[in-house]
Amino acid sequence: MTHPFDVAMALDSMDGLMRGQTTPDFANMVGPFGGVTAAAIVRAIENHPDRLGDPVSLTVNYAAPIADGDFVVDLRAARTNRTNQHWIAELSQSTDVKTTATAVFGLRRPTWSDTEPRPPAVPAPEDCASQDNSSFVTWMRNYEMRFVEGAMPGADTGENPDSTTTVWVRPQPHRALDYAALTALCDVFYPRVFLRRGQFIPAGTISFTAYFHADADDLARQGDDYVLATARAQRFSGGFFDQSAQVWGRDGTLLAVTHQIVYFKG
Amino acid sequence: MTHPFDVAMALDSMDGLMRGQTTPDFANMVGPFGGVTAAAIVRAIENHPDRLGDPVSLTVNYAAPIADGDFVVDLRAARTNRTNQHWIAELSQSTDVKTTATAVFGLRRPTWSDTEPRPPAVPAPEDCASQDNSSFVTWMRNYEMRFVEGAMPGADTGENPDSTTTVWVRPQPHRALDYAALTALCDVFYPRVFLRRGQFIPAGTISFTAYFHADADDLARQGDDYVLATARAQRFSGGFFDQSAQVWGRDGTLLAVTHQIVYFKG
Numbered sequence: 001m002t003h004p005f006d007v008a009m010a011l012d013s014m015d016g017l018m019r020g021q022t023t024p025d026f027a028n029m030v031g032p033f034g035g036v037t038a039a040a041i042v043r044a045i046e047n048h049p050d051r052l053g054d055p056v057s058l059t060v061n062y063a064a065p066i067a068d069g070d071f072v073v074d075l076r077a078a079r080t081n082r083t084n085q086h087w088i089a090e091l092s093q094s095t096d097v098k099t100t101a102t103a104v105f106g107l108r109r110p111t112w113s114d115t116e117p118r119p120p121a122v123p124a125p126e127d128c129a130s131q132d133n134s135s136f137v138t139w140m141r142n143y144e145m146r147f148v149e150g151a152m153p154g155a156d157t158g159e160n161p162d163s164t165t166t167v168w169v170r171p172q173p174h175r176a177l178d179y180a181a182l183t184a185l186c187d188v189f190y191p192r193v194f195l196r197r198g199q200f201i202p203a204g205t206i207s208f209t210a211y212f213h214a215d216a217d218d219l220a221r222q223g224d225d226y227v228l229a230t231a232r233a234q235r236f237s238g239g240f241f242d243q244s245a246q247v248w249g250r251d252g253t254l255l256a257v258t259h260q261i262v263y264f265k266g
Numbered sequence: 267m268t269h270p271f272d273v274a275m276a277l278d279s280m281d282g283l284m285r286g287q288t289t290p291d292f293a294n295m296v297g298p299f300g301g302v303t304a305a306a307i308v309r310a311i312e313n314h315p316d317r318l319g320d321p322v323s324l325t326v327n328y329a330a331p332i333a334d335g336d337f338v339v340d341l342r343a344a345r346t347n348r349t350n351q352h353w354i355a356e357l358s359q360s361t362d363v364k365t366t367a368t369a370v371f372g373l374r375r376p377t378w379s380d381t382e383p384r385p386p387a388v389p390a391p392e393d394c395a396s397q398d399n400s401s402f403v404t405w406m407r408n409y410e411m412r413f414v415e416g417a418m419p420g421a422d423t424g425e426n427p428d429s430t431t432t433v434w435v436r437p438q439p440h441r442a443l444d445y446a447a448l449t450a451l452c453d454v455f456y457p458r459v460f461l462r463r464g465q466f467i468p469a470g471t472i473s474f475t476a477y478f479h480a481d482a483d484d485l486a487r488q489g490d491d492y493v494l495a496t497a498r499a500q501r502f503s504g505g506f507f508d509q510s511a512q513v514w515g516r517d518g519t520l521l522a523v524t525h526q527i528v529y530f531k532g
Contacts, residue, residue, distance in 0.1 A: 056472065056473075056506055056527060057327075057472065057473040057527045059325040059368060059473070059475060061323075061352050061368050061370060063344060063345035063347070063352040064345055064347065078329060078356065078363040078366050079329035079330055079362075079363045079364075079366075081329070081330065083505075084472065084529070086327050086329040086363070086366055088354070088356075088366055090344065090354075096345075097344045097345045097352070098345075100344050100345075100352055100354055100368050101368075102325060102327050102366050102367075102368055102473075104327060104472050104473055104527075106472075106505075106506070106529075108503075108504030108505060108506070109504060109505050110504070111502070111503065111504060111505045111530065111531070111532060112459075112463065112502065112532060113501075113502050113503035113504070114462065114501070114502050114503075115500065115501045115502075115503075116428065116429060116498065116499060116500055116501070117500055162382065163382060193378075196380065197378065206322065206323065206350065206370050206372075207322075207323040207325070207368075207370055207475075207477075209325060209473075209475045209525060211473075211506075211508040211525070211527045213500075213501045213503055213504075213506070213508070215503070215504050232382065233382060234381065234382055234383055234479075234512070234520060234523050235379075235380070235381045235382070235479045235520045235523070236377070236378065236379050236380050236381075237374075237377065237379035237380075237381075237479055237481070238374030238375060238376075238377060238379070238479075238481050239349075239372075239373075239374055239375050239377045240322055240372070240374070240477075240479070242477040242479070242523050244510060244523070244525070246500070254500060254501045257500050257501070257508050257510070257525075259475060259477070259510075259523075259525050261322060261323045261370075261477045263350070263372075264377065265377070266377060266378055
């Protein structure tokens with residue numbers, strides 16, 4: 001049986017376009033989970049015959065909700081250099097642009113290396129309670145989430161002075177980590193404004209960026225283990241807030257850093 | 267006399283394209299200062315007759331060096347919603363794509379608001395020594411930089427265990443803050459790998475993102491005063507490092523947060 005994430009990643013190449021379809025498993029409040037849309041764009045580039053190297057950076061702009069059903073990804077390598085390649089992508093339904101994206105793919109090579117921040121000091125995932133929020137939004141059924149701090153607020157949680165969520169997360173059913181899966185994990189956080197206000201607030205990501213630090217060895221070393229994802233907002237104002245996050249391997253490897261700006265009401 | 271930054275922002279609309287030109291004042295090691303290229307894209311959208319609202323987010327991908335001379339910005343509103351608008355831009359010289367970008371513009375409205383981080387605890391700009399690096403790269407002559415920490419390393423500085431730079435910065439000659447100027451300030455940091463290694467290392471930004479938190483009042487309140495810009499890298503590996511930064515007003519307003527991924531050698 002094909003893994004639900006791989007069902008969502010299934011793309012057919014047709015007339016120079018990639019054709020995909022939303023899957024009910026990854027339904028969000030409105031349209032599909034943004035992380036799976038971002039992952040599909042990564043996968044579309046990975047599948048492109050002209051692709052050079054692996055994902056380095058990705059920005060996805062959520063222009064309008066994707067309706068249930070087919071979509072088309074129009075991909076173009078705007079420039080190919082010796083060691084990197086710049087992509088532009090537009091995801092459409094009929095003639096409606098729903099998502100725009102740019103990505104840089106590149107060849108990694110051995111250099112001086114260092115990671116400055118340390119992963120958050122946390123208990124092992126096995127020692128953290130799991131919270132099932134899939135009755136809130138369907139796509140969460142695809143992830144086991146063991147919260148260290150900042151779990152999804154309930155009816156009586158109240159406001160929280162800090163927007164930090166730190167969570168051990170793992171696809172369910174288990175699945176080995178690759179760039180597409182890592183992309184989706186970068187967007188695995190519910191909106192920070194829920195946590196601050198202690199209640200559901202209409203909110204949606206407008207623009208999402210991921211910087212991929214993991215190379216093929218880093219990914220392989222994670223296998224299908226939990227990753228530790230931690231996110232925090234900086235400023236909420238004028239109907240927008242930003243969020244910065246890190247995705248760590250259990251072995252302390254910083255696999256990706258990721259940022260987004262989110263629209264909210266109220 | 268026109269301010270050098272406004273000379274760099276001068277764009278003519280022609281046949282649906284915006285035409286600009288590099289200016290010697292903003293020359294970088296190779297091509298123009300990336301911040302001024304990003305700012306020109308913001309300005310091009312601001313000048314577009316169909317533009318809705320103000321900058322919310324911007325991602326600029328530096329695909330290839332811009333040669334001295336004319337360039338063309340091809341702009342398209344991929345989608346216009348009721349309160350926001352999604353732009354795609356490509357900057358070219360002849361038929362060569364040099365820069366790609368996406369931007370979200372939007373209408374800000376009063377909402378619940380909060381800023382979680384505090385600005386770094388620092389002395390006033392008047393109590394910090396200014397460092398003139400314009401002999402290193404020309405564009406720095408446009409900014410007065412008073413470093414709190416992480417000034418540009420000299421021949422004898424040696425390695426630094428932390429990549430943080432915190433600097434009071436102000437355009438010179440003085441100029442009131444607007445979104446274009448704020449965009450350029452988001453890219454005002456020399457490469458973090460210089461600071462870590464204590465030496466010049468070939469490096470260049472590949473992808474740059476800015477999230478604008480400042481509304482028109484926040485900008486107006488800054489006037490032409492210094493802003494406090496602070497940046498830190500997270501992981502260096504495989505020839506790439508990421509950087510996250512904040513730009514604060516002297517009054518403690520978080521004006522923008524900004525992120526980039528940078529190519530480096532060695």
